[in-house]
Amino acid sequence: MLGHKERGQLELFMTGSLRQLIPDDYILAKVDRVLDLTWLRAEVSDLYCEHNGRPGIDPEVAVRLMLAGFLLGIVHDRRLMREAQVNLGIRWFIGYGLHEALPDHSFLTRIRQRWGVERFRRIFERTVEACIAAKIAKGDVVHVDASLIRADVSWESLAMRHVEAVAEANEDASVAERDSRKTGKFKKVCVTDPDATMATSGRNRRLEPSFKQHAVVDDVCGVVLDVEVTTGEINEGQVIIERIDATIETTGVDVEIVTADAGYAYARVFGGFERRGISAVIPTKAEPIRSPVPMRRFRYDAKNDTLKCPRGKTLRPTRPVKHGRFFYSKAADCRGCDLARLCLSKGRANKAVVVGDDYPALLRARRRREKWTEEDRRLYQRHRWRSEGFHGEAKSWHGLARAVRRGLSNMKIQSYLTAAAINLKRLAVAFLRLFLLVTSPQATICELRNAFSRILLPQTFINARGAA
Structure with missing residues (x-):
């Protein structure tokens, strides 16, 4: 019917x-x-x-x-x-x-x-403290990665940055345009959200107005220990050290191992980790070959702070530049060298090389990369699905694929609340597992003792065990 x-x-x-x-x-x-x-x-x-x-x-x-x-x-x-x-x-x-x-x-x-932003960050930090107290996060082994977040703007809101008032009323437009391309003044900017800058995640993808989220994820259960948002054009290597310091301050635990991808493989990053006693599992980049005599053929002597060319001549440090110093050879040493035609730039009588401040740390990282242990490879594999998995989860399930509101402060609030929600999910799963153990009639005294030693159960869980 x-x-x-x-x-x-x-x-x-x-x-x-x-x-x-x-x-x-x-x-x-x-x-x-x-x-x-x-x-x-x-x-x-x-x-x-x-x-x-x-x-x-x-x-x-x-x-x-x-x-x-x-x-x-x-x-x-x-x-x-x-x-x-x-x-x-x-x-x-x-x-x-x-x-x-x-x-x-x-x-x-x-x-x-x-x-304001800081109180929402405090909400996020409270979830981190709860996960540390519940022992589902340790904070000693962490994975670091960054991801672009599309800004909440349309393509029609993009405009070309005005080139110095059209080169002071068309004085020399061609020269002004050429200079603007070199200095970055030719880049597109977003009129409706100036905090969003043009960036891309691949060479074969177009630039888009974006923010960049930097996240530090714990190795145990994928708890987000630190998250920060910058404009899209900020390089991830510029902020990784301060994000690790912020993680240590939040968790109260010294970080022992950091994993990251090759986008973080800079000399200053390796040097910063060495000074903090942190082991970096980061694959070093292949050296770009811009000269027939590449930089890897020069040997740096850290003890005497000198550089030797492939023919054994000494280059000594002179004027500093950003993140490094110039090393110059003597013109007399280069005059009769058989590599001078390949090594020297056109019109120069001697060799000039820029060496980064933490160049020895980069050399040690390259040597270590060749001797990675099975544990190092395992940790780097875990980085791929721990850290990148968090970004994918946040974008697919929690609305972080695109900014909801405009402005850097609003984007930070969105990022903090997303990370807090994911941490609460991790914490809820841990409590649920222990709740099932506590309420199970088959649970042994030893298993219950271990459960209570790992996490502080709420009184409702204890009552449920007594009722069972």
């Missing part, structure tokens, strides 16, 4: 909590078990008047609503509030009943503007 269901629902009667309607395996239900925002009110209390004005939205409601959006991949405020109107899970997660009217979406914008 064909069934029939009356679709009219004139009244809704309900007793109990909305939690009874939420499945236990729903992402917001799992994250709620590990989310602690009791500290937040004191953190932002200095931004609100204690006695005057209308009562504002509860800070915990605002953060829970933002985190719910990033956990569910709903990153736009208007769409998030429309979804919260009908989604029982979001209403329960933020503490609103079915009869309560939700605030307007604009309050989220005002919250971001009032709190």
Whole structure:
């Protein structure tokens, strides 16, 4: 017999909590078990008047609503509030009943503007501290990588940078254009979001207005220990040292091993890690051959701070340049050399070579790369799916493929909340595994003791074990 269901629902009667309607395996239900925002009110209390004005939205409601959006991949405020109107899970997660009217979406914008970037970074750092305390992150072995994030602008908003007022009223347009190409003034800029700069992730791909996210990911469970956003044109090698220092400050644990791809293989990076006692598992780049007599044929003597050419003549340091110094040979040594025709530039009587400040560290890294152990190769393989996996997860599932709002500060807030949501997912999975162990009748005393030694279980988990 064909069934029939009356679709009219004139009244809704309900007793109990909305939690009874939420499945236990729903992402917001799992994250709620590990989310602690009791500290937040004191953190932002200095931004609100204690006695005057209308009562504002509860800070915990605002953060829970933002985190719910990033956990569910709903990153736009208007769409998030429309979804919260009908989604029982979001209403329960933020503490609103079915009869309560939700605030307007604009309050989220005002919250971001009032709190500022640093308070959202503090929310992210709290998730890192929770993961460290739960021992699902150690902080001694980390993976570093960067990824471009497309800015929230259209191609029509790009404009060519004005070339010095058209070379001072067309004095010499051809010379001005040639100079502008060399100095970078010829590059396109974004009018609607000046913080976004033109960048690309490959030589065969076009430049796009972008930001760049730099992330430090723990080796154990993929917890994000540090994240920072810069403009797209910033080279990742410029910020890796300070990101590792920030990671150490956040976790309180000394980093022992750092893995990264060849985009970080600079002398100053290897030198910075050596001074900090950190082992760098980074494949060194092949030396670009711009001369018939390449740099690798010159031998640097770190003890005497001299450089020797392929024929054994000494080049000595002179004037400094950015990140290095010039080494010059004597004209008399080059005059009768059989390599002078290939080695010297046109019109020069002696050889000039720039050696980086941490060039010896780069040489040691090249020698180490040739002797990588199986453990080094294993760690580098883990880097590929730990660090790059985080960026892929953030872009595919949590809306980080494109900036939601304009400006570097808004992009940082989006990045911090995305990383916080992913860390809460990692923490929720760890608690769920231990919860299943604690509530299992087959769990032995030894297994329970090890579980309690690894992580501090909430009282609800302990009660559940007693009830079982």
